Amino acid sequence: MPIVHIDLIAGRSQDQLKGLVKDVTAAVSKNTGAPAEHIHVILSEMQPNRYSVGGVLKSDEAAK
Numbered sequence: 001m002p003i004v005h006i007d008l009i010a011g012r013s014q015d016q017l018k019g020l021v022k023d024v025t026a027a028v029s030k031n032t033g034a035p036a037e038h039i040h041v042i043l044s045e046m047q048p049n050r051y052s053v054g055g056v057l058k059s060d061e062a063a064k
Helices: 014-032 058-063
Strands: 003-009 040-046
Touching: 003 014, 014 040
Parallel strands: 003 040
Antiparallel strands: none
């Protein structure tokens, strides 16, 4: 049973998230042979003020 964890910054639409999990599931199934119904995808969304790159919060970066 493959388990895929995806961390991303919040802000994507429900349709974008549905497309993401559909495509990831298809790719994992294709490359592992696992049936789609056995593939688990866990999305963890972070608020932009809880994630930084190079010491700069993404929320501050977006304000520029």
